[in-house]
Amino acid sequence: xxxxxxxxxxxxxxxxxxxxxxxxxxxxxxxxxxxxxxxxxxxxxxxxxxxxxxxxxxxxxxxxxxxxxxxxxxxxxxxxxxxxxxxxxxxxxxxxxxxxxxxxxxxxxxxxxxxxxxxxxxxxxxxxxxxxxxxxxxxxxxxxxxxxxxxxxxxxxxxxxxxxxxxxxxxxxxxxxxxxxxxxxxxxxxxxxxxxxxxxxxxxxxxxxxxxxxxxxxxxxxxxxxxxxxxxxxxxxxxxxxxxxxxxxxxxxxxxxxxxxxxxxxxxxxxxxxxxxxxxxxxxxxxxxxxxxxxxxxxxxxxxxxxxxxxxxxxxxxxxxxxxxxxxxxxxxxxxxxxxxxxxxxxxxxxxxxxxxxxxxxxxxxxxxxxxxxxxxxxxxxxxxxxxxxxxxxxxxxxxxxxxxxxxxxxxxxxxxxxxxxxxxxxxxxxxxxxxxxxxxxxxxxxxxxxxxxxxxxxxxxxxxxxxxxxxxxxxxxxxxxxxxxxxxxxx
Amino acid sequence: xxxxxxxxxxxxxxxxxxxxxxxxxxxxxxxxxxxxxxxxxxxxxxxxxxxxxxxxxxxxxxxxxxxxxxxxxxxxxxxxxxxxxxxxxxxxxxxxxxxxxxxxxxxxxxxxxxxxxxxxxxxxxxxxxxxxxxxxxxxxxxxxxxxxxxxxxxxxxxxxxxxxxxxxxxxxxxxxxxxxxxxxxxxxxxxxxxxxxxxxxxxxxxxxxxxxxxxxxxxxxxxxxxxxxxxxxxxxxxxxxxxxxxxxxxxxxxxxxxxxxxxxxxxxxxxxxxxxxxxxxxxxxxxxxxxxxxxxxxxxxxxxxxxxxxxxxxxxxxxxxxxxxxxxxxxxxxxxxxxxxxxxxxxxxxxxxxxxxxxxxxxxxxxxxxxxxxxxxxxxxxxxxxxxxxxxxxxxxxxxxxxxxxxxxxxxxxxxxxxxxxxxxxxxxxxxxxxxxxxxxxxxxxxxxxxxxxxxxxxxxxxxxxxxxxxxxxxxxxxxxxxxxxxxxxxx
Numbered sequence: 001x002x003x004x005x006x007x008x009x010x011x012x013x014x015x016x017x018x019x020x021x022x023x024x025x026x027x028x029x030x031x032x033x034x035x036x037x038x039x040x041x042x043x044x045x046x047x048x049x050x051x052x053x054x055x056x057x058x059x060x061x062x063x064x065x066x067x068x069x070x071x072x073x074x075x076x077x078x079x080x081x082x083x084x085x086x087x088x089x090x091x092x093x094x095x096x097x098x099x100x101x102x103x104x105x106x107x108x109x110x111x112x113x114x115x116x117x118x119x120x121x122x123x124x125x126x127x128x129x130x131x132x133x134x135x136x137x138x139x140x141x142x143x144x145x146x147x148x149x150x151x152x153x154x155x156x157x158x159x160x161x162x163x164x165x166x167x168x169x170x171x172x173x174x175x176x177x178x179x180x181x182x183x184x185x186x187x188x189x190x191x192x193x194x195x196x197x198x199x200x201x202x203x204x205x206x207x208x209x210x211x212x213x214x215x216x217x218x219x220x221x222x223x224x225x226x227x228x229x230x231x232x233x234x235x236x237x238x239x240x241x242x243x244x245x246x247x248x249x250x251x252x253x254x255x256x257x258x259x260x261x262x263x264x265x266x267x268x269x270x271x272x273x274x275x276x277x278x279x280x281x282x283x284x285x286x287x288x289x290x291x292x293x294x295x296x297x298x299x300x301x302x303x304x305x306x307x308x309x310x311x312x313x314x315x316x317x318x319x320x321x322x323x324x325x326x327x328x329x330x331x332x333x334x335x336x337x338x339x340x341x342x343x344x345x346x347x348x349x350x351x352x353x354x355x356x357x358x359x360x361x362x363x364x365x366x367x368x369x370x371x372x373x374x375x376x377x378x379x380x381x382x383x384x385x386x387x388x389x390x391x392x393x394x395x396x397x398x399x400x401x402x403x404x405x406x407x408x409x410x411x412x413x414x415x416x417x418x419x420x421x422x423x424x425x426x427x428x429x430x431x432x433x434x435x436x437x438x439x440x441x442x443x444x445x446x447x448x449x450x451x452x453x454x455x456x457x458x459x460x461x462x463x464x465x466x467x468x469x470x471x472x473x474x475x476x477x478x479x480x481x482x483x484x485x486x487x488x489x490x491x492x
Numbered sequence: 493x494x495x496x497x498x499x500x501x502x503x504x505x506x507x508x509x510x511x512x513x514x515x516x517x518x519x520x521x522x523x524x525x526x527x528x529x530x531x532x533x534x535x536x537x538x539x540x541x542x543x544x545x546x547x548x549x550x551x552x553x554x555x556x557x558x559x560x561x562x563x564x565x566x567x568x569x570x571x572x573x574x575x576x577x578x579x580x581x582x583x584x585x586x587x588x589x590x591x592x593x594x595x596x597x598x599x600x601x602x603x604x605x606x607x608x609x610x611x612x613x614x615x616x617x618x619x620x621x622x623x624x625x626x627x628x629x630x631x632x633x634x635x636x637x638x639x640x641x642x643x644x645x646x647x648x649x650x651x652x653x654x655x656x657x658x659x660x661x662x663x664x665x666x667x668x669x670x671x672x673x674x675x676x677x678x679x680x681x682x683x684x685x686x687x688x689x690x691x692x693x694x695x696x697x698x699x700x701x702x703x704x705x706x707x708x709x710x711x712x713x714x715x716x717x718x719x720x721x722x723x724x725x726x727x728x729x730x731x732x733x734x735x736x737x738x739x740x741x742x743x744x745x746x747x748x749x750x751x752x753x754x755x756x757x758x759x760x761x762x763x764x765x766x767x768x769x770x771x772x773x774x775x776x777x778x779x780x781x782x783x784x785x786x787x788x789x790x791x792x793x794x795x796x797x798x799x800x801x802x803x804x805x806x807x808x809x810x811x812x813x814x815x816x817x818x819x820x821x822x823x824x825x826x827x828x829x830x831x832x833x834x835x836x837x838x839x840x841x842x843x844x845x846x847x848x849x850x851x852x853x854x855x856x857x858x859x860x861x862x863x864x865x866x867x868x869x870x871x872x873x874x875x876x877x878x879x880x881x882x883x884x885x886x887x888x889x890x891x892x893x894x895x896x897x898x899x900x901x902x903x904x905x906x907x908x909x910x911x912x913x914x915x916x917x918x919x920x921x922x923x924x925x926x927x928x929x930x931x932x933x934x935x936x937x938x939x940x941x942x943x944x945x946x947x948x949x950x951x952x953x954x955x956x957x958x959x960x961x962x963x964x965x966x967x968x969x970x971x972x973x974x975x976x977x978x979x980x981x982x983x984x
Contacts, residue, residue: 065592097725099615100557107612110602120599123591129621132703211624233589353967355960436969442983443935445968450938453964465957472945476937 002060005382007240008324010248010271011170015384018270020239026057026064027238029230029268031247032124034071035105036090041314041329042277042284044116044294046244048315048432049274049323051118053242053385055430067233068121070109072102073128073209074220076198083201085219088208098208099128112294116311117432123233127225131211134220134228137262138199146261150190152202152216156257158195165260170271171249197254199224223254230267231259241268245275278328279304292329309334312433316341319387319431340395345435347398348423350405356413364412366400373397374422387431394426447478451487454480494552497874499732500816502740502763503662507876510762512731518549518556519730521722521760523739524616526563527597528582533784533806533821534769534776536608538736540807540924541766541815543610545734545877547922559725560613562601564594565620565701566712568690575693577711580700590700591620604786608803609924615725619717623703626712626720629754630691638753642682644694644708648749650687657752662763663741689746691716715746722759723751733760737767770820771796784821793978801826804925808833811879811923832887837927839890840915842897848905856904858892865889866914879923886918939970943979946972 005018020026030050033039050068057064076083091098127134138154141147146161147154158178161167168175183194198221203210210217230238236259243252252271259267276283279290289303300308317337321327364370373393380389401419403409411419427433450469457466470480473489481488497510512518522542525531542560549556568575583590605612619626630646633639638653639646650670653659660667675686690713695702702709722730728751735744744763751759768775771782781795792800809829813819856862865885872881893911895901903911919925942961949958962972965981973980 065589097557097615099617099725103612103615120595123589123595125591126621129618132623136704212628233591349967352963355956355963357956436983442969443938446935446938446942446965446970449964449968450942453960468945472941473938476941477934478938 002062003378003382005060006384007270007272008384009269010273011268016270018239020062021237021269024061024063026062026240027234028054028057028064028066028240028242029226029234029238030066030068030121030241031226031243031251032068032070033109034075034086035102035109036075036087037105038108038293039112040284041279041292041294041297043244044112045277045318045327046242046274047113047118048116048318050242050272051432052319052323052387052430053240053272054119054121055432056381056385059425059430065123065234066119066121067123067125067230069226069229070102070106070124070126071222071225072099072126074201074225075222076201083198085201085209091208102126115298116294116315117434119432125229125233127220127229128209130225130228130232131220133232134224135200135213137228137231137258138224140263141199141258141261144261147199148192149215152218153190153198154200154215155191155196156199156254156261158193158257161257161261165257167257168253170256171253173249173253195250197221197223197250199258223251224258226251226255227258227262227267230255231263236263236265236267238268240270240272242272242274245273248273272324274323275326278326280330281328297334305331305334309338310341312435313338313341315431315433316344319391319433322384322386322388324384341433343398344395344427344433347401347405348427348435351401351416351419351423354404354411354416354420356416359413359416360410361413364415366411366415367418369400370397370415370418370422374418374426377422377426381430390426391431394423397423447473447489451480451489454487494554495870495874497552498876499762499764500876501761502765503760508762512554513729513761516553516555518554518732519726520546520549520556520558520732520734521718521726521730522558522560522613522733523718523735523743524560524562525601526567526578527594527601528567528579529597530600530785531604532776533771533786533789535736536604536786537769537810537819538734538766539605539610540608540810542734542764543924544811544815544879544922545732545764546611546613547924548873548877551917551922557615557726558611558613559615559617559722561718561721562594562598562616562618563714563717564591564618566693566717567714568693575690577693577701583700594618607790608786608807609926611924617721617725619712619721620701622717622720622724623712625724626716627692627705629720629723629750630716632755633691633750633753636753639691640684641707644710645682645690646692646707647683647688648691648746648753650685650749653749653753657749659749660745662748663745665741665745687742689713689715689742691750715743716750718743718747719750719754719759722747723755728755728757728759730760732762732764734764734766737765740765764816766815767818770818772822773820789826791978791980797823797826801830802833804927805830805833807923807925808836811883811925814876814878814880816876833925835890836887836919836925839893839897840919840927843893843908843911843915846896846903846908846912848908851905851908852902853905856907858903858907859910861892862889862907862910862914866910866918869914869918873922882918883923886915939965939981943972943981947979 006015007018008014009016033043054064054066073085073087075086077086077089087098087102091101094101138147141156142149142154147156158167162175168178178195200213200215200218201221202216202218207217209219211219230241241252255267259265278284279292282290284291292302292304296302297305297309297314298311313334317333318327320337320340373396377390377393380386380393397419404411450473454466454469457469473480479490481490498507499510500506501508525535546556546558565577565579567578569578569581579590579594583593586593630639633648634641634646639648650659654667660670670687692705692707692710693713694708694710699709701711703711722733733744747759751757770776771784774782776783784794784796788794789797789801789806790803805826809825810819812829812832865888869882869885872878872885889911896903942965946958946961949961965972969983971982973982
């Protein structure tokens with residue numbers, strides 16, 4: 001039975017009790033990247049925020065259908081008053097077929113997300129994979145009177161729309177202000193009104209991406225793909241729509257308008273937005289070299305930071321800030337996160353190595369302390385996924401673990417079990433953290449561990465076990481040699 | 493400057509000198525898998541064969557655009573005289589959305605190919621991503637008089653087609669025999685002739701995959717996707733079309749007919765077919781448990797083989813047989829390949845460890861021997877990608893390397909350089925083999941041994957021991973995961 005979860009809904013601008021449309025199931029749509037290039041660390045923050053939210057919903061027993069799209073067409077960019085498709089623009093620059101560019105950056109994207117231990121979404125649809133679905137919706141919007149065709153392009157008609165529906169609620173745009181704004185329309189004078197947006201964009205005969213329609217050759221506008229794909233895979237109204245804060249306007253506002261124009265329904269009940277990431281207090285910038293690729297931090301090849309940081313340190317750093325707050329990435333912050341992550345790792349690995357044999361059967365003096373902290377961590381997550389607070393409750397338990405490991409504090413069997421289960425659940429399942437052993441030489445670590453096991457077996461006069469460790473190692477070509485300095489090993 | 497390459501063209505049934513349409517560039521299309529499930533080791537052989545061919549073309553300086561599709565709709569299967577979409581059938585069985593199924597198996601597929609070190613294609617298009625392109629071609633074929641619509645489905649009209657074009661050349665089907673064949677049409681009596689094939693298939697309102705068209709709701713037939721995608725990314729006629737031998741008829745024959753019917757051109761100049769893989773002399777069979785997943789061989793969880801074999805051993809085994817010959821997978825063959833691969837690895841690692849300091853500056857007695865063998869290996873590859881023969885030339889040099897390593901034979905600087913460059917080029921770049929240092933072998937052996945110890949401990953109900961093995965391994969960063977296929981391990 002899932003616990004009550006409060007979520008901050010960007011649409012109502014308040015925390016609300018989360019209630020899914022179908023009990024036990026959640027439909028989650030998150031706007032993914034436009035893959036004409038590599039994504040930056042700010043985009044990664046959005047994805048890892050929703051990875052954590054997805055994992056928490058799963059941990060509460062929800063069956064989640066998580067849809068995150070890849071934009072491979074339609075993300076228009078304004079150049080000298082003309083809208084161009086970003087993927088096509090970059091494909092032309094690189095002299096490759098657009099889908100070749102997209103394939104390359106999709107491979108990079110997936111690789112990077114594996115490094116950061118993000119779960120795969122259940123469906124990862126693409127804009128080019130849903131041209132027909134987009135056209136079906138565009139035709140319906142035209143039929144409903146909320147879009148118009150001009151020279152082979154189709155535009156959303158803001159003036160017609162606001163006669164029947166609200167516009168601007170999510171982003172807090174005041175529609176009267178918007179209507180009174182006048183703007184030069186430059187080359188875009190096909191539009192009746194500057195804020196009308198493209199649903200379908202006519203292209204010339206030399207366009208790299210083009211589909212044949214009754215409007216003539218063209219390609220989709222950006223916003224319509226998300227409406228088409230979320231509707232197809234999650235229904236006209238679904239539970240949670242997520243994305244980066246920068247997508248609130250115009251992208252998400254356009255999605256809401258499109259859905260209302262198409263079927264009269266608002267697409268999502270809860271809108272969640274991950275906040276922005278800045279670098280040293282500033283917006284990331286390509287020209288300043290602060291538009292950092294997530295792998296550069298690990299490789300230590302940014303122009304901004306002095307040393308490399310592990311992916312899990314970066315993930316830990318992000319978890320230390322609430323997803324809906326801005327996060328400033330600095331060397332100092334990374335160093336502090338590294339220290340915190342290493343402290344956590346040490347305690348967690350120590351906890352995992354604790355044997356129940358050394359524990360007490362008697363009731364524990366620490367039971368309440370442990371239960372309270374673990375419960376509070378979960379409740380913090382139930383309060384709009386407050387991972388920062390949840391982490392702080394886990395950190396409260398670290399001194400206890402360290403005392404048990406190093407200072408002879410005896411915990412009860414049930415304490416150790418509760419700590420192991422609770423930490424694993426929170427750290428690995430929900431936070432998606434992984435904990436590599438500090439030394440990279442796994443083979444020697446494993447053999448040292450076996451030598452230690454063998455010593456203990458001999459001390460317990462369990463010679464069957466100690467001999468079997470030595471003999472088994474020999475069969476795989478590892479020789480143990482007992483000497484004055486202890487046991488040494490070599491590869492035969 | 494690329495060398496002359498001879499390829500066996502399945503269309504002309506002879507070896508031909510390869511000449512690309514545009515000098516220095518190659519368009520390569522290979523039929524990929526239908527991802528309603530995991531692929532088997534036979535499918536992998538096809539992919540690794542073309543991976544080797546792709547790598548060899550790159551090594552000759554060609555700029556190759558390699559397109560390999562994923563079929564996520566349209567692969568029809570006949571059930572009681574009715575054609576159904578395989579992806580939809582399996583999605584219904586698993587009670588998931590078709591694209592959820594496809595995503596899951598696409599992730600598996602890519603993971604498996606990384607393990608086997610296959611290069612990514614430049615473009616990996618999907619059938620659902622090209623519905624409009626397929627419809628455009630279908631409309632043109634109807635207009636050209638080679639297809640007819642019946643009850644919302646569109647069929648290719650063999651009788652109309654053969655009035656103007658040849659049919660059956662690739663697969664060697666005799667068209668007169670075909671025409672005289674009579675067959676019960678069962679539920680398929682929409683077709684005028686039993687060998688007419690579906691271009692577009694009407695579906696009912698409860699279909700899991702459906703697109704709206706002027707023919708009514710439906711989905712594509714299988715063959716048309718490859719025509720649409722190869723035309724879009726490589727042009728109406730391109731250089732090389734590859735696939736498994738089992739696709740010759742009807743799939744590839746249909747592709748040729750569709751292209752001729754659509755634009756009057758034959759799609760590919762060279763048709764290359766990777767031959768079948770059998771297991772212990774028989775066709776693979778799900779019911780006999782011989783339909784082996786490529787990862788099962790590595791994990792040692794097949795019902796067929798006694799022990800696990802490394803991915804590179806399997807790759808080596810495949811390279812030892814010409815891609816166009818059948819390959820029978822047996823324990824004996826795998827053992828021999830393992831021995832051969834280990835011998836090669838030992839020599840190659842020895843070669844890489846050779847220092848130029850220990851070499852001689854004087855002219856070498858072995859220069860001709862080395863040059864000849866390396867040249868012959870390359871020429872073998874130029875003769876229809878004869879990797880088996882190329883490998884045998886490299887093996888001729890192994891005694892020389894071993895003598896230099898172990899018996900004090902002094903090679904010249906230029907000999908060592910030539911060997912290093914030649915072996916790396918052939919083994920890593922062209923054959924896609926990787927050579928892990930033997931130490932990590934020891935790690936897996938020790939861990940496999942520990943997994944076995946743990947299984948025995950559990951069988952003996954010695955849970956203290958079995959848990960301590962798991963927990964101790966975790967402290968050194970080795971994670972055990974119990975699953976249906978046994979216990980797997982990974983480095984955290």
